Amino acid sequence: MREALHVIDNELIKLPYSAPVEEVTNFKKLAKKEIYQCPYCQAKLIVKYGEEKGLYFSHQHLEACEKSRIVDHAEKKYTKQIERESKFHKVLTDIILDELIMKAKINKDMFVNVGYREKTDWKEYPDIFVQLPKKELAVSVITNVSPLDDTKLARQIKKRHNYFIDKGVEPIWFIEKKEQAIEKDKNSIILWDAELSIALKTKEDAQWDRHISSEIKDQNFFKFFNYPSNIENVDVRSLYYIFNNDENVVVKVQRFLKDRVEKPLRAFLINEGYELAFAEALAIEDGFKLSNPDIESEQRKAFQETINQKKKAFAEQLRYEEEKRRLRLESEQEDRKRKAEERELRLTELLEQRADDKITYELNYSELTRLLKKRIGMNQTEQMELWNKHMSKIKKPSLVWSIVIENNCTSFNELRNLLESK
Known part of the structure; x- marks a missing residue:
């Protein structure tokens, strides 16, 4: 239980289940020994339990301090903000929060808090707020994207994304992986509007920009991959999908070359992405690391090898097609010559x-x-x-x-x- 992260006036802690009698009794005993206090006004807190609210902390005599009331109001706004999310949203947010709190314990220059608790006066809230020596981060999780509400959701997400930027905070987004849609035969990823709005531009993306820029000068580059269009402006972006790989909840790093900005939002897929443990993805390195440089280097090398192989195969195919064309032309020429000779013979016969x-x-x-x-x-x-x-x-x-x-x-x-x- 993280007392400092759960004070919401009369609802400091809510459990989504009916708490056992012995658990309620134990919390009440601990409260009587005055071990719980409001982190805002330092007043002693008591424990209450009801069928509607569940288990929660409260100020004595319902005399909540002003700060608690402000946080309580912010929580209500945040609850409305995330009401469209799936139940998995809280699970994912809690996993990220736990990891960041652990990092903050060993990194004294790092501060972590629930978004609406830290920025109570904001109009839009990140799920988690992180303060580092040189920057502040707004961490948010997206779940439950569907075609029916995607356009509306994209507007909301883009508005929130830009709001964080206007506040001088860097937005970081994680997406439930079930939303990922890939066309392997066209080497493309089809994006939701919301995904395109929140794709990040990191240092590794810039590295990929430089790597790809020289390659796409070959006018046949996208033909190598059967990708259905040419992209002139190189702009690699990245998305971060969260999923359970049967052992742990991990982050999948997925990079793509931005293409269409009208539906279908098709983008050129760069490799198949790779998984990172949360501890590594959320490592602090001028913000979150969100990548593994060694894997990125290996993937760029593998990508280059793939390009070289496809160039070779494409050149061989061109030679094969050219040879087929040459043989066809020769055959057609022979056929025309034969027909002309036959006609000449017939004309000679007609003259006689x-x-x-x-x-x-x-x-x-x-x-x-x-x-x-x-x-x-x-x-x-x-x-x-x-x-x-x-x-x-x-x-x-x-x-x-x-x-x-x-x-x-x-x-x-x-x-x-x-x-x-x-």
Whole structure:
């Protein structure tokens, strides 16, 4: 029990269950020996228990001090602020708070308190407030994000995020991991509006910026990963997901390259992230460490190896596609050559055709022109007359050639007379 962190006027401690009689009796005995006191006015506190409120501390004769009343009012506002959160929210917040309190005990320059208790006059509260020698941190946990309320929640979170910044406090956000959504086939992460609003920019993100900046100059970079767009402005951000890995509650560090700011909020996924114990994630190093430099270095090296492999595979695929294209073009060229030779042979056969032979080959206009020039010496003027005056009625070039063969025409005049008689 942390007395200094739980004074709320008449509700210093509330238990979410019906306390056993012996537990209530023991607390009351301890209170009679005056071991509990208000951290604000130092008045002695008594213990009370009721069906509605549960187990709680109270000032004697309900004469709560002004500071307790202020904190009580702040608590009510905070309770309303987090009413949308899941039950897991308190579990996660308590885990983080316990870890930070332990660190504060060995680090005299560090102060930790529940957000609404420390900043009672604020309009927005972090779950936990941390004061360090060179900065102040606002630690908050997000749970229970859903498509139905995400847009509204994102506005609230962004407002809270900016409010903390305006107060000169650095916001740190942790998200329940069940909200994470990844498209592995596109190497992307799909973000809630709320997630995009609270993604952090850390020193390690800046390191990734420098690493990726040189790589995305390759116009095929995002094709290597099957990512569905190109990103010109390099801006790596990070999210911190909390989950239970069957052994402990841990933090997952997830980095991404910011892309779309309209739904769907797709971003380029950088690796698959990695887990950190809370003790390491919350280590103090000009704020929270929130990373493992050795793992980050290994992941950058692995990422570079992946890029090199994908470049090689992509180049091989290009060579394969180019070879396929070359072979296809050669095949098409051979096919065109063969067809042209076949047509030449057929045209030769047609030129030698006798009047009683039937035409079984469908001519085009170009072939008919060549045949008429060779057979009856048709000139350019006669050709224009044929196309403009007669072909509109006859339509099929093969019929004209049939007339020439059947009537054994030797000049265009003979052909003209025959066509005009039709």
